[in-house]
Amino acid sequence: MKNLKVIIPLFLTLLVARPGWSKPASEEDIPEVDENDTSVEVKEDAGEKKSEKPHWQGFSLNLGLGSNHVLNVEPENANWVTSYSIRAGWKLGRMLFSENKHLKPLSLSASFSLSNEIMGNDPRYRSQYFNNTDLYTNNLSYLGVSDSLLSRAEAEELDRRVDGTQRRLDYSDINLTLAHGSIFTIPGAKIDISGSMGFLIPLSLTSQNAGLNTKWDTTLNFSRGFKVAGRDLSVSYSLGFTYYFYKYKTSTIAHMSEPITVNGIEYDTMENESISRTNEFGFTNMFSVDFSPMKKLNLSLGYGLLTLRSQSFDNCLYTTPSGEVIDVCATTNDVRGYDPGARGRRDFQMFSAGATYQVLDYLTLGLSLSTFTPQLKPNTEEYQQPFLSFDRNNYSSIMFNVSYSVDGFYNKVMK
Secondary structure: OOOHHHHHHHHHHHOOOOHHHHOOHHHOOOOOOOOOOOOOEEEOOOOOEEEOOOOHHHEEEEEEEEEEEEEOOOHHHOEEEEEEEEEEEEOHHHHHOOOOOOOOOEEEEEEEEEEEEEEEOOOOOOOOOOOOOOOOOOOOOOOOOOOOOOOHHHHHHOOOOOOOOOOOEEEOOEEEEEEEEEEEEEOOOOEEEEEEEEEEEOOOHHHHHHOEEEEEEEEEEEEEEEEEOOEEEEEEEEEEEEEEEEOOOEEOOOOOOOOEEEOOEEEOOOOOOOOEEOEEEEEEEEEEEEEEEEOOEEEEEEEEEEEEEEEEOOOOEEEOOOOOEEEOOOOOOOOOOEOOOOEEEEEEEEEEEEEEEEEEOOEEEEEEEEEEEEOEOOOOOOEOOOOOOEOOOOEEEEEEEEEEEHHHHHHHHHO
């Protein structure tokens, strides 16, 4: 589609089912279950072990600072962003079910981040390269397949504008996750099974523009640990399912009344005739390998496949307010084919390679390469490589992260 460069970042922000990919970059090194556990094991007279309740009533707090630079050979589409993340956790199982070995591994967490564009022209940030104050308008009349899906009165009441031409902070959605760190271990195979489920509170501008109410995630993770030259090696596979709840079945960023100027060149990047079908559900298959060549250093590789199924339509023909008829079920770069129920499909692939180093018990540094791209090349059935992409629509990013554990600092230094 013509507005694919806007749709792909939207997917990357909202539609990835695996928790590790749906987090802001600066949160990737923060564990689901806090590793800075200070509880100790004490022996009872009967020889049994009983775990003391953790400090801070089981609560933990992690702060993250990240820098994300897009690897893109086209200057007008370059992007450099800093992010500031907050992740709060609670050892629910240890605090409420310390005597129950099945419920003890339960943990609850919430994450939120702010990001600021240092340079570039991502329309979510409105950097100094933009000169059009009406990049986002409050006219949502194009978001419905028919007027019954979104009334004009509702459209006029929603404000989607970002005023001014200065850089701005962009805030994320809030992700709430309930995780179980040890559901079951397969005997003999020594495969550990863990899982999580979570909901999203849609606060971000991207979610509001797309009409997202919330999404529900559930993930099962299968992992196996090995010893290689005395060092830890872990291989894991995760299967995720996500269901999306939208206000309506189609969405788009409204067109700009005038072109934008980027580096002195005018671009008409968004058109009101482009209709993006929202997703109903999706599956994620993620494979990862982690290796610790030394005590505080961890190396990781990951590859994942994301399959999304869009909303099913009874009638694929949509008439725009200007009278143009569009087949929103047609195969495009955005949606490939549709079944007899007019349900489209999107296939993406994800690749990551990273290293983290634990400088202190409460301070971790991370460097990673992340690539998110459609599985097939545009307008072909040819698969494309997932490792490095410099295309303006589907690009790779280099991220540097710093993670600071507040409770870890307290337990190590202040106690």
